[in-house]
Each structure stands twice: as structure tokens, then as C-alpha cells.
Amino acid sequence: MTEQVFTSKLLEEAAEFHTAQVRADFDWGLFAQWLERGPAHRAAYQAIAELDADIMSSRNALYPALSIHPAGNDNPTYTGYKLRRTSHWVGLGLAASFIAALFGPLMWRWSANQSSDNGAMTYATGVRETRRLALADGIAVTLDRNSAISVDHVTTPKIIRVVRGQVYFAFQHHANNQVRVMADAYSIYHIGTVFNIVLTPERFSVAVALGHVMLSRPGAAPDMLNAGEEADNWNKNRALRIRRVRTADIAAWQQGDIIYDETPLPLIASDLSRYTRRSIHVVGRAQSLRFSGVLRVEDGQKMLENFQLLLPIDAQTRPDGGINLLARDRP
Numbered sequence: 001m002t003e004q005v006f007t008s009k010l011l012e013e014a015a016e017f018h019t020a021q022v023r024a025d026f027d028w029g030l031f032a033q034w035l036e037r038g039p040a041h042r043a044a045y046q047a048i049a050e051l052d053a054d055i056m057s058s059r060n061a062l063y064p065a066l067s068i069h070p071a072g073n074d075n076p077t078y079t080g081y082k083l084r085r086t087s088h089w090v091g092l093g094l095a096a097s098f099i100a101a102l103f104g105p106l107m108w109r110w111s112a113n114q115s116s117d118n119g120a121m122t123y124a125t126g127v128r129e130t131r132r133l134a135l136a137d138g139i140a141v142t143l144d145r146n147s148a149i150s151v152d153h154v155t156t157p158k159i160i161r162v163v164r165g166q167v168y169f170a171f172q173h174h175a176n177n178q179v180r181v182m183a184d185a186y187s188i189y190h191i192g193t194v195f196n197i198v199l200t201p202e203r204f205s206v207a208v209a210l211g212h213v214m215l216s217r218p219g220a221a222p223d224m225l226n227a228g229e230e231a232d233n234w235n236k237n238r239a240l241r242i243r244r245v246r247t248a249d250i251a252a253w254q255q256g257d258i259i260y261d262e263t264p265l266p267l268i269a270s271d272l273s274r275y276t277r278r279s280i281h282v283v284g285r286a287q288s289l290r291f292s293g294v295l296r297v298e299d300g301q302k303m304l305e306n307f308q309l310l311l312p313i314d315a316q317t318r319p320d321g322g323i324n325l326l327a328r329d330r331p
Contacts, residue, residue: 006044014044018172032194032209032251035227042210042227049172122163124148127277127300130254138172139179142254145297146274162199165274168251170194171211189214193227196250200270203234209247234267258295265289265311269325272307276300279322286313286327 006014017031035042123143125131131143135151137158143149147165152158160169162183169181171190181188183199186206193211198204206215207230215231216222223242225231230245249259258271266282268291273280277300282289291311295303304323308315312328 006040006047010040010044011048014041014048017045018048032248035210035247045210120150120152122148122150124163125165127275137179140170140172142168144168144253144274146277162197164199166196166198166253168194168196168254185217187216189216195225198271200274202270202273203232203267205230205232205234207231207245207250209250232267234264234270253297256297258297260291260293260295262290262292265291265313265325268295268307271295272300272304275303276323279318279320280304280325281322282325284326286325289313289327 013034017034035045123131123133123141125143125145125147127146130145132141133143134140139160141149141160144166147167148163149167150161150163152161158179160179160181162181169190171179171193179190181190181197183197183206184204186204188195188197188206190211190213193213194209195211195213196207196209198206206213206225208225208227210227212227213225214222215225217240220240223231223240225242228244228247229242230250231240231242233240245261246259249261252259260268265286265288269280269282275297289311293310295307295310297303304315307313313325314328316324316326318324
């Protein structure tokens with residue numbers, strides 16, 4: 001087997017991205033762009049993640065050698081160990097990854113828009129806000145507007161349920177990171193990975209930016225998704241469709257852009273429904289329309305108005321307050 005050799009600079013960059021993922025202000029879009037730069041970048045990050053997992057699984061044996069002793073709260077306490085640049089650790093970036101793994105993941109939670117019920121904590125966002133949080137065990141989560149998740153801290157393995165909306169997950173490659181993500185009837189099992197889930201009444205999708213996920217659902221054989229693949233099911237009566245996507249596009253919504261590539265109008269209407277909090281249906285000839293381009297995330301009504309400039313469609317308000325999108329009649 002041929003051993004892959006990485007430059008010190010590449011390993012340092014990979015280590016910096018890996019250790020920064022627990023921060024609330026981590027730039028997932030920049031991380032995805034870095035991974036897109038080539039196979040060597042993805043392989044270097046995977047090597048760092050696997051090293052972190054090895055250290056995490058052996059950290060109790062390493063404490064005495066580094067004069068680090070676990071405190072009563074099971075978080076190791078720093079007792080004067082100093083970092084040194086050595087040829088073994090290939091720079092300060094990798095050493096930082098080593099220390100971060102030993103000290104354990106950081107954790108913070110926001111106090112607003114969360115509730116607890118029978119051991120499960122629900123986190124939600126409003127129609128004008130997004131939220132980022134870091135859970136225990138190296139799990140970083142970003143919620144889009146009008147989205148919600150429920151985290152069950154009691155079950156083993158831990159269960160995170162996507163209640164609605166769009167959610168971006170990043171799991172550090174820790175040996176003790178046993179979590180199942182559920183959305184509707186689907187269960188997602190990760191392998192040290194980064195992925196995005198969309199769940200609306202009309203649609204379920206999961207897109208993988210890094211690593212692999214196994215997607216299972218009742219009555220069907222499980223599907224293994226690799227980085228750069230998306231599984232999509234819309235209208236809930238169609239077969240699951242798996243297609244290739246650009247990994248950098250998966251996180252683009254966090255920078256305020258939704259990138260579409262030959263996307264059917266009913267799927268875009270599902271996104272607009274979430275951003276406007278109004279039921280938007282596509283009727284008649286408009287159901288066959290597709291769109292490729294970028295839609296800027298802003299006020300929901302403004303998004304709807306701007307979108308009508310990009311396609312030959314008109315929006316009509318229904319008696320129930322919802323909206324129908326119809327193909328515009330030619331003059």
C-alpha cells in the first residue's frame with residue numbers, strides 16, 4: 001500500500017480547520033472551498049481527523065506522560081505542558097490538533113429559542129435568523145431560517161431529529177461520537193462527516209460535503225452517500241434520487257446564497273415557503289419549469305418578488321393566504 005505524503009503547510013491548514021470547527025463563528029463555506037481545491041486537501045483533512053480520533057481513544061493513557069490529570073468534571077486540566085515544534089508533529093497546527101483532542105471539545109448553547117422535554121432539547125430559529133451551536137462530542141450544527149432540531153441526550157446512541165427546515169451538520173472524527181440523525185422516516189449514520197439536510201412537508205434531501213453517510217429508510221436497502229453526492233425525495237411519492245453536486249455549493253446558504261442547478265420549480269417553491277412562512281404551490285405548466293442560478297437569501301417576500309424576475313412566472317395569492325406560482329402567459 002502506498003503511503004500518501006503531505007506538505008507541512010497542507011497539514012497545518014487541515015489541522016486549523018479541524019480544531020476550529022467547535023467555534024460558533026467557524027466559516028463552513030470557506031472550509032468547503034478549501035476541500036474543493038483538490039484530492040490532496042481532502043485526504044490531508046481525513047488524515048488529521050483520523051489522528052484526532054486515535055488520540056481521543058487513547059487520551060487516558062497519554063495524560064500521565066504529559067502531566068495532565070482529569071478534573072472532577074471529566075475535563076482534563078492544563079498543568080504546564082508547553083507546545084514544541086518537532087519533526088514528528090509537523091508544525092504548530094498539528095500540535096494544536098493534538099492538544100484540542102486531549103482537552104476535549106468545547107461546548108456552548110444559546111439560551112433563546114430552545115426548550116426541553118423529557119430529556120430532549122429543541123433548538124429553533126425564526127424566519128429572519130440563523131443559529132450555530134456546538135454540541136458535546138465534537139458536533140457542530142448550523143440552523144437556517146425557520147428551522148428546528150431536537151436533541152435527545154438520554155438515548156444511546158444520541159439521537160438528533162431534524163424537525164423542519166435546513167440544517168448543516170459537522171461531526172469531528174471521534175471514536176466516541178455515536179449519533180444518529182433522523183429526518184422524517186429517514187435515518188442518517190455518519191462517518192466523520194459534514195452534510196446538509198433539508199426537510200419540508202414536500203421534500204427531504206441530504207447532501208454530503210465531506211466523508212460518507214449511510215441513509216436508511218423503512219422498506220428499502222440502505223444507501224451509502226459519498227462526498228459530493230445528494231439524495232433527494234420531493235413530493236414524498238417519488239423514488240429517492242441520488243445525484244452529483246459541488247461540495248462548495250452545499251454550504252453556500254450560510255453566506256446568503258442558494259445555488260440551484262437545473263432545479264425543478266416545485267423544489268424552489270419549497271424553499272420559498274420556508275423563508276416566507278407561506279404555503280407556496282406550483283400549478284399548471286409552471287411545474288415543468290427548471291432554474292439554474294443563484295437566489296440571494298433576504299426578506300422572504302423580497303426573495304419571492306426577485307424570483308419572479310428570473311423565470312416567466314406570476315404569483316397569485318390564494319384565499320387561505322398561500323401563494324400559487326403559475327407560468328406567465330406569453331403576450
